[in-house]
Amino acid sequence: MQLSETQMKFIRRWGDMGTRWGIPRSTAMLHGLLYVAQSPLTAEEMCELLQLARSNVSTSLKELESYNLVYRESRPGDRRSFYRAECDVWEMARRILEERRRRETAGAVLAVEECLAAAKAEGDSHTAARMEAMQELLQTAENVATVAQRYNTSVFRRAALMGSKVLALISKL
Amino acid sequence: MQLSETQMKFIRRWGDMGTRWGIPRSTAMLHGLLYVAQSPLTAEEMCELLQLARSNVSTSLKELESYNLVYRESRPGDRRSFYRAECDVWEMARRILEERRRRETAGAVLAVEECLAAAKAEGDSHTAARMEAMQELLQTAENVATVAQRYNTSVFRRAALMGSKVLALISKL
DNA sequence: GACAAATTTCTGAAATTTCAGAAAATAGGC
DNA sequence: GCCTATTTTCTGAAATTTCAGAAATTTGTC
Numbered sequence: 001m002q003l004s005e006t007q008m009k010f011i012r013r014w015g016d017m018g019t020r021w022g023i024p025r026s027t028a029m030l031h032g033l034l035y036v037a038q039s040p041l042t043a044e045e046m047c048e049l050l051q052l053a054r055s056n057v058s059t060s061l062k063e064l065e066s067y068n069l070v071y072r073e074s075r076p077g078d079r080r081s082f083y084r085a086e087c088d089v090w091e092m093a094r095r096i097l098e099e100r101r102r103r104e105t106a107g108a109v110l111a112v113e114e115c116l117a118a119a120k121a122e123g124d125s126h127t128a129a130r131m132e133a134m135q136e137l138l139q140t141a142e143n144v145a146t147v148a149q150r151y152n153t154s155v156f157r158r159a160a161l162m163g164s165k166v167l168a169l170i171s172k173l
Numbered sequence: 174m175q176l177s178e179t180q181m182k183f184i185r186r187w188g189d190m191g192t193r194w195g196i197p198r199s200t201a202m203l204h205g206l207l208y209v210a211q212s213p214l215t216a217e218e219m220c221e222l223l224q225l226a227r228s229n230v231s232t233s234l235k236e237l238e239s240y241n242l243v244y245r246e247s248r249p250g251d252r253r254s255f256y257r258a259e260c261d262v263w264e265m266a267r268r269i270l271e272e273r274r275r276r277e278t279a280g281a282v283l284a285v286e287e288c289l290a291a292a293k294a295e296g297d298s299h300t301a302a303r304m305e306a307m308q309e310l311l312q313t314a315e316n317v318a319t320v321a322q323r324y325n326t327s328v329f330r331r332a333a334l335m336g337s338k339v340l341a342l343i344s345k346l
Numbered sequence: 347g348a349c350a351a352a353t354t355t356c357t358g359a360a361a362t363t364t365c366a367g368a369a370a371a372t373a374g375g376c
Numbered sequence: 377g378c379c380t381a382t383t384t385t386c387t388g389a390a391a392t393t394t395c396a397g398a399a400a401t402t403t404g405t406c
Contacts, residue, residue, distance in 0.1 A: 006291040006300050013284040020277055022195040024364060036303050043383075053366040058384060060365095079374045079381060087303065089310040104193055111186040118179040127179050130209050130260065137262040140330075157313075197394060216353075226396040231354055233395095252351060252404055 003049055007036045011050070026052050027060040031069060034085035040073055042080045068095045090157040094148065101145035109138045176222055180209045184223070199225050200233040204242060207258035213246055215253045241268045263330040267321065274318035282311045 003011070011032040018028020029050055034041065041049075043057050052060075061083060064070035069092060073082045086092050116131035176184070184205040191201020202223055207214065214222075216230050225233075234256060237243035242265060246255045259265050289304035 004295060004297050004300065006288055006295050006297055009291060010285075010288040010300070010304070013288065017277075017281050017284065020280070026365070035307075036300055038299055054382095055367070055384075055386090056365050058382095062384085074374095077375085081383080087306075089306045093310055093314075104190075107193070108190050111190065112183075115179055115183040115186065118182060122177060122179050124177050124179055126211055127177065127183070127209055131183070133260075133262045134208075137266055141266075199395070227352095228354075228356090228397075229395050231352095235354085250405095254353080 001037065001039065001041060001045060001049070003033075007033075010036055024060065026050070026056050027063055030057065030060050031064055031085060034064075034070055034083060035087060037084070040082035040084040042082055044080070046083075067099045088153055090153045094153065097145050098149050101142060105138060105142050105145065109135070109142055112138060174210065174212070174214060174218060174222070176206075180206075183209055197233065199223070199229050200236055203230065203233050204237055204258060207237075207243055207256060208260060210257070213255035213257040215255055217253070219256075240272045261326055263326045267326065270318050271322050274315060278311060278315050278318065282308070282315055285311060 011029050014032030014035075015025040015029035018031075019025050021028075030046060030052075033046060033050060043054065043061065046052070046057050046061075047054050050057075061070060061072075064085075065072065068086065070083055070085050073084065075082060086095065112131055112135050116128060116135060119125075119128035119131055184202050187205030187208075188198040188202035191204075192198050194201075203219060203225075206219060206223060216227065216234065219225070219230050219234075220227050223230075234243060234245075237258075238245065241259070243256055243258050246257065248255060259268065285304055285308050289301060289308060292298075292301035292304055
């Protein structure tokens with residue numbers, strides 16, 4: 001496989017965006033590469049195309065797999081793994097949302113819960129109230145994200161596209 | 174001002190969460206401190222309470238102000254600034270959403286736009302299609318976030334709380 | 347407008363993160 | 377079941393980020 005000028009540009013940009021989103025540049029670049037690739041690639045090919053160390057590619061692909069953003073496929077008579085990305089952008093968004101919920105929001109909910117209990121035990125009503133408010137926010141975010149997972153991609157897409165209309169509607173309730 | 178056991182625990186936890194969300198620990202801790210504080214604090218007091226360097230507090234507060242999560246107030250006959258946090262959690266969420274949109278999504282939209290143009294110019298229809306799909310996703314995220322800004326906090330809260338119901342509804346369309 | 351309190355910016359040190367190279371483990375084909 | 381291609385893990389070096397201390401700037405009062 002050979003990358004076009006444009007593809008390379010996208011991959012670089014995607015890598016840059018990644019760093020802003022807290023994703024290592026090389027991980028984001030690999031994701032970008034698989035997103036624009038027309039056929040599955042081997043790890044070796046990716047090293048070549050992006051000039052990354054084999055170890056780095058291995059670790060980054062594993063991370064992407066843990067987000068369910070990249071699949072690994074095997075082919076008969078070939079012991080190498082072939083990788084391809086989830087290219088339905090809505091499905092992609094859904095999976096990122098789910099993983100972030102799991103890794104980031106879920107932990108926060110627990111932490112605040114613990115603090116709320118401590119505040120009550122201490123009889124600190126001011127702090128308890130603050131913890132309760134924060135808990136409501138985190139729980140709601142958690143709920144929205146969880147429910148979103150239940151629906152299929154086209155629903156997710158429609159929900160997002162309708163977001164503004166829905167908000168407008170709700171503002172009149 | 175004196176911090177209770179619970180408050181200190183929350184502040185530390187909040188700092189930990191911050192690092193997961195890409196926010197420096199000391200910045201997140203200051204935000205946590207102001208969130209649980211019962212009255213506005215001076216920078217000096219915050220140094221004392223959290224054992225941070227004055228310079229660090231200054232920089233972090235400025236960052237929090239840029240997210241509109243912290244206000245600065247002045248008092249007559251006192252040249253120091255007094256800081257307090259936005260403590261309405263829904264308003265807080267709205268402001269974070271807006272800043273992240275501005276800093277993270279907006280740039281991605283432009284980058285992909287540029288790549289889409291390049292792909293078309295190159296006659297690379299495969300890449301162009303991928304860019305268009307990505308553009309749709311980013312634009313929608315951008316739109317939802319932008320529209321959400323227009324409504325007041327209670328609408329934002331209600332919208333989030335209703336999220337699951339709305340999704341369920343849409344799934345039937 | 348001078349002075350002092352308060353804040354911000356600058357600089358570099360410490361800690362963390364990212365990533366390459368080498369060594370170890372795994373796995374598929376014969 | 378052995379052999380080797382492939383992948384993963386381990387280690388440390390390079391880059392980045394975070395943050396303290398010092399110096400510079402700003403701000404408000406007199």
